[in-house]
Structures are given as structure tokens and as C-alpha cells.
Amino acid sequence: MKVLITDDDLTTRLTLGLYLKKWGYQVLEAASGPEAWECLNRPDAPSLAIVDWVMPGLSGPQLCRQIKASASVIKPYIILLTARGERRDIVQGLDSGADDFMTKPYHPDELRARVSVGARVIGLQGQLFDMNRQLEDRVRERTREVERLLRHKEELLQHLSHDLKTPLTPLVSLLPELLRQEADPDRRQMLELMLDGAHNIRSMITRVLELCQAGSAPLRLNPGGEDLRALANSALEAFRHAIPVGSRDLCNEVPAGLRVRADVASIRQALKHLFDNAVKFTPDRGRIVVRAETGPDAVTVAVQDDGLGLEPHELPLIFEPFHKVDPSRHHLGAPGLGLSIVKTIVEQHGGRAWATSPGLRCGAVFYFTLPSESS
Amino acid sequence: MKNVMVVDDDPGVLNTIDLVLRRHGYTVVKAPNGHLCLEHLRQGFRGVVLMDIMMPGLTGWETIREIIAANLLDNILVCMLTAKASPGTEGEGLEEFVFDYLPKPFDNVELMSMLDNAIECLEP
Structure with missing residues (x-):
């Protein structure tokens, strides 16, 4: 894991660098706030930054605010490391967006422990991000599937309605012929009922087809309305x-x-x-x-x-x-x-x-x- | 003469139209596919050809193309039977060879009024 040390004091950078390398981290250095900001915006940016409070160009809290306000999805974990140790400093530092706060002089064991907490949080954040992406992929996949099924259903409905028209033709055509020649009132009523049924089926089929087709063809719009x-x-x-x-x-x-x-x-x-x-x-x-x-x-x-x-x-x-x-x-x-x-x-x-x-x-x-x- | 050739692969539709039209004084020739339609035309059929669009083998539109190619259009008018709401794009360019369209299922009155119009155009 890459760690960025941001401090205008060379000695502090070197000492911190030695410790971090000993604990297995890859170390990058920045001597000012703007330099750190540039480094954190690179494509392969470090995921954890140890940041000094007082620096030329951009102070530690200012850098924190700038990072938190940026549009990037995954933001680095920031430990403010400063000689200021008053309660109000801690509050101001954390409020500016730092994830942790340590006072100089620091004890190496405590620093190691806090950096490893940071590493743990970054790991969890990464997992969450991956899970989110997987979920989004799955939602997209399912949506495509649902859309495909809906299209399929519509095509089926369209084909079915379409195919029903041919066998309906003899009913709609022949029943009126029989009715035309039938004198017996009961038999006339039977034929009329059958014909009504056939007409209702026809009107339903026509409307189902209309519904399937509505909205599928592009609109023909005349300029001028x-x-x-x-x-x-x-x-x-x-x-x-x-x-x-x-x-x-x-x-x-x-x-x-x-x-x-x-x-x-x-x-x-x-x-x-x-x-x-x-x-x-x-x-x-x-x-x-x-x-x-x-x-x-x-x-x-x-x-x-x-x-x-x-x-x-x-x-x-x-x-x-x-x-x-x-x-x-x-x-x-x-x-x-x-x-x-x-x-x-x-x-x-x-x-x-x-x-x-x-x-x-x-x-x-x-x-x-x-x-x-x-x- | 009220001569009508019905071209439809569905026996239900074919026999229905045959029955209805014969009872109303038409002379009906039945063709269950496009090839038989062409055969009747070669043998000299004159009158209205009532043709289904969706048929296996030769479709209605393909049959019309064959009729044009064989120069058999002289003594006939073609009306199309369609199960679709619109005639579709398959017959683009052939519309001028079609006298009228009738959507299935149709009322007999509509069918006969279309046929009578065609017959009147054919032999004024």
C-alpha cells in the first residue's frame, strides 16, 4: 500500500519514511500542500496520507478540505500529524476532513497502529466499492433481462393476436350467412349470440394489436405543428x-x-x-x-x-x-x-x-x- | 360475370369466402397457393384476384411479382387480404398493382362491396 508523507521538514519526512518502509509500506513524499494535492490526484495515487499542519502554500486542514470537496469517488485516508495538540486543534483538524489526528512527538508504535487502522478502513472501503459496482452490474444485467422479456411478451402477444385473426374469419363471415336465412326465433338468437361473441373477440384482438403497436413506430411530426x-x-x-x-x-x-x-x-x-x-x-x-x-x-x-x-x-x-x-x-x-x-x-x-x-x-x-x- | 379467384393457404378462409361468395352469385375459383393462382391465370382466368399476403412458398407479394413478370395482369384486378393492421413494407413498389386491401377478419358486406367495385372497374 502506498503512503504519502506531506511535511515541509526534510528530517520528519526521512524519519517517517524509514518507519513506514520498515512496516512494509511504499512511501511517497511531498514537501508542500500543493505538491501533495498534485500527488493525490494522479491516476495511481496513494490511498493514505500523513499530513503536517503548518506547510507553505496549503495548510494541512486546507488540504483536507480540498480533498473532501473533490469529486473523486474514493478519497485517501488522512492522518494529521502536528505539533498542535490542544483539544480545539484536534476538533478543527477532524472537522476539516482528516480521518485521524496525532501529535508530535509521536511514538512509533502508536503511529504504526494508527496507520494500520487506516489501511483496514481503506480495505473495507475498497470492498464496499467493489460490492457496489458488482451490484450495479447486476442491476443493469437484470434490467436488460426484464426488458428482453417484456419485448418477448409483447412480440408473443402481437403474434398471437395476429394469428387469431385468420381462424376468426370463418366465424365472422359465415354466421351472418346462417342468420340471414334463419327464421326460427330461438335459433336466430343463438346465432346472434355467437356472432356477438366473434365480434367481441375481433375487437379485443384489434385493440391488443393497437396497444402493442402504439408507441413503437417513430412519430411523424410536421414542421409548424x-x-x-x-x-x-x-x-x-x-x-x-x-x-x-x-x-x-x-x-x-x-x-x-x-x-x-x-x-x-x-x-x-x-x-x-x-x-x-x-x-x-x-x-x-x-x-x-x-x-x-x-x-x-x-x-x-x-x-x-x-x-x-x-x-x-x-x-x-x-x-x-x-x-x-x-x-x-x-x-x-x-x-x-x-x-x-x-x-x-x-x-x-x-x-x-x-x-x-x-x-x-x-x-x-x-x-x-x-x-x-x-x- | 362476377369472377373471383381466392388465393389463401388457410382452408378455413378459402372455403368460407367460397361459400359466402357463391351464395351471393359470384363464380369462385379457389387457389390454395401462389403457384396455383399463376396456373389459373395462364389458363385464362379473368376477374378479381383476392390474395392473402402471408402464405408459405410464394407470398402474396411474390405472387404479384410473378404475375407481372409473366405478363398476366391484363384481365385481372388484385385485392389483398391481410391479417396485419397495415400492408407492411414487403410490398413497397407494388402498391400500384393492388386495387384495395381488406383486413381479416372482414364483414361480408365489406368484402362484397370491395369486390363489386373492382369488378365494375374491370368491366365498366
């Missing part, structure tokens, strides 16, 4: 065809002139899921409004309905995949993926998604943010 009102309008228009005419009031109250940085196709998809969600939980002749307001660096978009609403404890969970608020909503045919798709898309844009509701049967508002084009 997109007009949010026009974007909301195109999403609303595309959606209007999917619901019975006049059943719900769909309103676009996004102010004109708001520009957002957005991938048109994915934000339209996100809005479609929010409308779909709102329609599902809003009774006939309900009202669904999309509005937006601009903040310091983002635009907040809100889709408000006057439907079923949510209880406060449900609000943080609804964006989780496959989460359904309560079993009674199963009949509404929601596979519980729409809002997760919204969240994934919005987060890819650097925004966030959340919901508020005054309570059950009081409606709900679903929000998301998008970076505004000026930001």
Missing part, C-alpha cells in the same frame, strides 16, 4: 359514423389557432378511443365535448362526458391495460385497452394523460397534454 381544432374535427367526423345518428351530442369546442406538435394519425387514434370510451359510458342523448386550453409549454386537451362517472379510487387505475372499473361494466363490451392505448400514445409525445370525475353518475373528464408548437 398541427391545427388542433382541425385534428379534433377529423377524429370526431370519423367517429360520428360509428354511432347511431342523433344518439349523442358530439361537440368540438377546441379554440381556433391552437397548434400542437403531434403525429396526426396517432392523436386521431387516441381521440377516437377517448370518444369511444365516452360514448360507451354515456346514456343516449348524452353530451360529449372536446375542448383544449394552452398552458406555459403544453396544450391540455379534455374530453368531457355526462355519463356514468368514476369513483375517486378508480381514477389512477383506469389507464392500466385490461383494467375495468367494475364487473357490472362488462356488458358494455370494453376490453379495457382503449385508455392504455391513449396513455401510450400521449407519453410517446412527451405528454401525460389523466382523468377527473365528481363521482358516480356525474360524468368524467379525460385529459391529455401535448407539446405546443411554440415550445
